[in-house]
Amino acid sequence: MPNPPTPPTHHLTLLSSLSPPSTERTWQTAPHPRLPIVATCSADKTIRIYSLQNFCLLSTIAGGHKRSVRTAAWKPHVTGESVLASGSFDATAGIWRRWDHYSDSSNLNLSTTHGDDSEEDDEEEEWRFAVLLDGHDSEVKSVAWSASGMLLATCSRDKSIWIWEDLDDGDNNFETVAVMQEHEGDVKCVAWHPAEECLVSGSYDDTIRVWREDVDDWGQVACLRGHGGTVWAVEFEGIPFVSGLTGKEEEQEEVGKWRALSGPRIVSCSDDRSVRVWRRIPKETSPAAAAAAAAAGMPSIIRPTGLDEDWELEAVLPAVHDLAVYSVAWSRRTGLVASTGADGRVVVYQERVVEGQQPQAGPEAKLPPTEWVVVAVLIGAHGIYEVNHVAWAKRADRGRDVSKEEEVLITTADDGTVKVWTLGQ
Structure with missing residues (x-):
């Protein structure tokens, strides 16, 4: 195993x-954006809904x-109802709905709903299969x-x-608004920009592609x-862009x-065992400058719409994995990255400002230097089994100090188990 450049300062502890x-x-775990629940996807053709308060199955x-x-x-942004999209190896995507009979996590109904014959269960509590989206010719991956x-x-x-x-x-x-077929291999993952209608995808063809309307x-x-x-996976950085960054305040x-x-960066992981961060290069030519150049008779290679974007590899995170990296998650609260x-x-990584180095001034000014360090490594999270997915979620278990805004890591593996971890020093 390649050694991290600095000793880990934190450790992951199994919570439940x-x-x-x-x-x-089990392939993936999706934390709910508002409620202390998660959805897990399984090879047994089901989706399981679990509570993050007591870690038990709800539906x-x-x-x-x-x-x-x-x-x-x-x-996101649904009030009074939870709406879940699912994708399957049967080449379809499904939309599921369930009325929320609680306004916040403290009123979460922890009774099992689907599949329970109890007379106390109301039909309105069930997940309703709303619609099947049919169009793909093969397995839906993301x-x-x-x-x-x-x-x-x-x-x-x-x-x-x-x-x-x-x-x-x-x-x-639902209406189909676009079908994009530029990838030359299986498309493994898609992720949206945190604020704009901009999509990013990763593929078997070793590329990452950015899409806009x-x-x-x-x-x-x-x-x-x-x-x-x-x-195997791509994800955008959250906003603000410096959450969790360590170093001097002015830096x-x-x-x-x-x-x-530049806007939110992209993190990606691959079969090549690496985790990489990509940054969009801000456009230097404004519309006014382009017009001035045209008036001066200078040739322009700018598209009329100006949609083409330049991205560069900003960082390759420290090498810790010695096999394919299947999943990467960028915390929108702390800025930590997990793979x-x-x-x-x-593996958990943190970005920090490099001390003693100042950004270059003048027309060749560059981004203030930062580096990524490994803060935690957990070996054999699920024993001998491959881990297919990792996700950050808000901690919600009972008995903790509620004044603390904490996150947990959730891992999903080939053995069918889903584990919840805390990160501590």
């Missing part, structure tokens, strides 16, 4: 396993898919809602990405090359200014 586990491989959603459920995502919650992206082994619009007409109607059509605005193997402020120009994969390890 979600109970009961699946008897088959089992079944009957919508004919093969393994590979992925799930919660729709689903993701846009920041607004109006668009759903799905990607597949058929090398395509579909974008669907939720018409929100009360009849569960141009007038009434979606198109590729950037192709990021650098990984030497399948890109952090300077970094924040540069981050604002996991085929070697069963969970």
Whole structure:
């Protein structure tokens, strides 16, 4: 195993396993954006909903898919109802709905709903299968809602990405607004920008592609090359851009200014065992400058829409994994990054300002230097089994100090188990 450049300063401690586990491989865990619950996707064709308060099963959603459920995502900004999208190896995506009969986590109903024959259960408590989105020719590998919650992206082994619009007409109607087929291999993952309608995807063709809407059509605005193997997962940085960054306050402020120009970065992981961070290069030519250049008779290579974007590899995180890295998660609260994969390890990284180095001034000014360090390494998180997914979630277990805003890490593995970890010093 490659050695981290600095000794880890933190450790991961098992808080609990979600109970009961699946008897088959579990692919992914999706934390709810508002409630202390998570959805897990399993090879047994079901989605399980667990509580993060007592780590017990609340519901089992079944009957919508004919093969393994590979992925799930919660729709944001929904009031009074939870809406879940799922993707399956049966080439379909499903939309599930359930009325929320509680206003906050303290009133969360912990009774099991789906599959319970108790007369106390009300039919309104059940998850309702709203609609099946059919269009892909092969396995759906990832689903993701846009920041607004109006668009759903799905990607597949058929090398395509579909974008669907939720018409929100009360009849569960979705409209296909785009089908992108530029990838040359299976599309493994999709993720949305935290504030804009901008999509990023990773593929078996070793590339990361960035997509935006141009007038009434979606198109590729950037192709990021650098990984030497399948890109298994991608995720945007949250906002603000300097959360969790360590170093002098004035240096952090300077970094924040540069981050604002570039926008949220992208983190990716790959079969090549690496975790990488990518940064968009701010456009230097403004519309006014382009007009002035045209008036002077200078040639311009700027597209009329100006949608093409330049991205650069900003950092390769310290090498700790010795097998494929399947999942990466960027905490929007702390700025910490976690990764996991085929070697069963969970690694946590932190970014810090490099002391004693000042950003270069003048026309060749550069981003204030930062570096990533490994703060925690957990070996064999699920014994001998591969870990398929890692996610950050707000800590919600009972008995803790509620005045502290804490996060937990959730890992999902081939043995069917899902484990919840705390990060401490």
